[in-house]
Amino acid sequence: MCFAPEVDVVAAVAIGAVGVDALRHARDRASLPLAALPVLFAAHSLTEAFVWWGVRGDFVDRGASAAAESAATAVYLAFALVILPVYVPVVMLALERSPARRRAGAAMLAAGVVCAVWLAATLVTGPVRARADGHHIAYTVDLEAGTVPIALYLVSTCGVLLLSSQPFLLRFGAVNLVAVAALAWVSTAAVISLWCLWAAAASVSVAWHLRARAGAPARPNLADG
Numbered sequence: 249m250c251f252a253p254e255v256d257v258v259a260a261v262a263i264g265a266v267g268v269d270a271l272r273h274a275r276d277r278a279s280l281p282l283a284a285l286p287v288l289f290a291a292h293s294l295t296e297a298f299v300w301w302g303v304r305g306d307f308v309d310r311g312a313s314a315a316a317e318s319a320a321t322a323v324y325l326a327f328a329l330v331i332l333p334v335y336v337p338v339v340m341l342a343l344e345r346s347p348a349r350r351r352a353g354a355a356m357l358a359a360g361v362v363c364a365v366w367l368a369a370t371l372v373t374g375p376v377r378a379r380a381d382g383h384h385i386a387y388t389v390d391l392e393a394g395t396v397p398i399a400l401y402l403v404s405t406c407g408v409l410l411l412s413s414q415p416f417l418l419r420f421g422a423v424n425l426v427a428v429a430a431l432a433w434v435s436t437a438a439v440i441s442l443w444c445l446w447a448a449a450a451s452v453s454v455a456w457h458l459r460a461r462a463g464a465p466a467r468p469n470l471a472d473g
Contacts, residue, residue: 250444251383253300256293259444263451264290270455273462281339282417283458286451288327288335293444295324296385303380321378322371325387329367333360333404340408340417352411360404366397416457424450 250256267286274283301307302317337357344350370391377388391397406428409421427446 250293250296253297253304253306256297256300256444259448260290260294260297263293263444263448266448266451266455270451270458273455273458275458275462278342279458279461281335281342282454285339285454286447288331289447289451292324292327293447295320295327299324299378299385300380303378303385317378321376321387324378325371325376325389326368329371329389329401330364333363333367333401336360336405337408340412343414343417344412346413349411349413353408356404356408356411359400360408363397363400363404366400367391370397420450420453 250259263286267284267288267290270283270286271280274280298316298320302313302315302320305313307313307316334357337353337360341350341353341357344353367389370389375388375390379386379388406421406425409417409424412418412421
């Protein structure tokens, strides 16, 4: 997620602290999936530190470096490619009260499940590779009919939030769509990874929202059919 393992570790600690704060201010069960996002981002950032150490051969034993890189790469990609396409629609559905929007969200969740199964099969059958390329890790995953899972991925991780009646999720989804496109370009064109900065900004945004929500008086959520 970041341009060096040390930065990944620092980011993981900082994002983790924000995540604890977010969880403390989740005032109901419906908010828990959203509140848990920063903690998941922190674990994801920490995982990539081990990918960095493995591909750079920083462990004393070369076999340990290879094992650490292989295991950390599998966990890192499993979260990014398998868990997120299912988890983000769950976040939307947990907070949504509009029947029509819930039906649309359920369709997005189904797309996310198909995407997750597709990408999980790809990760299991391999090959999956990670290598240090300048100031970012380049991950290689062989996808057959790659445009289909990519479309399902974008729909389930970004598009689903744009269907929410919750103003915060709607704004978050719109900004996320722009940020993902921009950071993907920066990672490839400028050969540097700044994903951890976006994870930190997103996590602070989530924690701030939950703090404000916890301090506001409870109001009925009017469902628009």
